Amino acid sequence: MEQAVCCYRHPDRETGIRCTRCERPICPECMVSASVGFQCPECLGEARRTTPAPRTVVGGTVAADPHLVTKILIGLNLAVFVLVQALGDRLAGDLSLYAYCDPVVRQYCIGVSEGPDQWYRLISSVFAHQEYWHIGFNMLTLWWIGAPLEATLGRARYLALYLISGLGGSALVLLLAPYPGALGASGAIFGLFGATAVFMRRSRMDMRPILILLGLNLFFSFTWSNVSWQGHLGGLAAGTVIAIGMAYAPRERRDLVQWGTCAAVLAATLVASWIAVAQITA
Structure with a gap:
């Protein structure tokens, strides 16, 4: 009998979805839409930390409210x-x-x-x-x-x-x-x-x-x-x-x-x- 795969963050929830970056199983609550497939919260946080913040044409930080x-x-x-x-x-x-x-x-x-x-x-x-x-x-x-x-x-x-x-x-x-x-x-x-x-x-x-x-x-x-x-x-x-x-x-x-x-x-x-x-x- 094949063993059920459970979310790595919620061991009591079975799932058939894996993070496209780390390939760990994730449940619907943990899935974050990505350009291809889904990512887990940890991978998403790591990507945000390592991705440079967007800059204006003179090097200023792009703000959520630019005005x-x-x-x-x-x-x-x-x-x-x-x-x-x-x-x-x-x-x-x-x-x-x-x-x-x-x-x-x-x-x-x-x-x-x-x-x-x-x-x-x-x-x-x-x-x-x-x-x-x-x-x-x-x-x-x-x-x-x-x-x-x-x-x-x-x-x-x-x-x-x-x-x-x-x-x-x-x-x-x-x-x-x-x-x-x-x-x-x-x-x-x-x-x-x-x-x-x-x-x-x-x-x-x-x-x-x-x-x-x-x-x-x-x-x-x-x-x-x-x-x-x-x-x-x-x-x-x-x-x-x-x-x-x-x-x-x-x-x-x-x-x-x-x-x-x-x-x-x-x-x-x-x-x-x-x-x-x-x-x-x-």
Whole structure:
């Protein structure tokens, strides 16, 4: 009489199916569909451990939700906007750069120039908006431009690009604007514009749409009142340089070049901010 074959994980269950990799008998509860036949849970787990994680075109990890960081950034901007609307101009002032020192009444000198404990304003100003049209336009643009860029870069590289672009905008505002009370994510978003143009160029795509859109935004930056063209240009420059480092990094030294570029641009923005504050307080 032929002996019954039982599942190796459930000895009380007879089966006629074997794992295609290890050939151990498996019952229906243990069967995992494979490209050919079925695998047991142990073989499947081993395959997942030894198979390299999928990567984006620049070496980032492919995430289950490729737009998660963009959603979180939009949520943070909206949350800060609601708080500003609820608490008024005082909160907006606490978040903005406001590094200008009145040469006559120096006790009203507030903001980044007050000391290192106020340097949080370099990044807090990137998340603050006061007008409905401003937050609406910026968040729509962030979703439209940022979501596909996040899928291209991966979460870590995308977040670094966004934040350093925002800091680049703050730095140029401090250097060039006489009354740097700028608020908003526009500098960071211009950095995403620059990065999108770089990757479209790298992929040999038709760049006319992004160049037209960027040109229109730059035109409005210089012609509309109460718009910080300094912040826009600073973010654009920082984002473009970072994207060049990410897009054209050699594969064998990709991480070193990419993160080295981010570190170099970050250092440049901090040095520029320090110089600007020194000029203001001199």
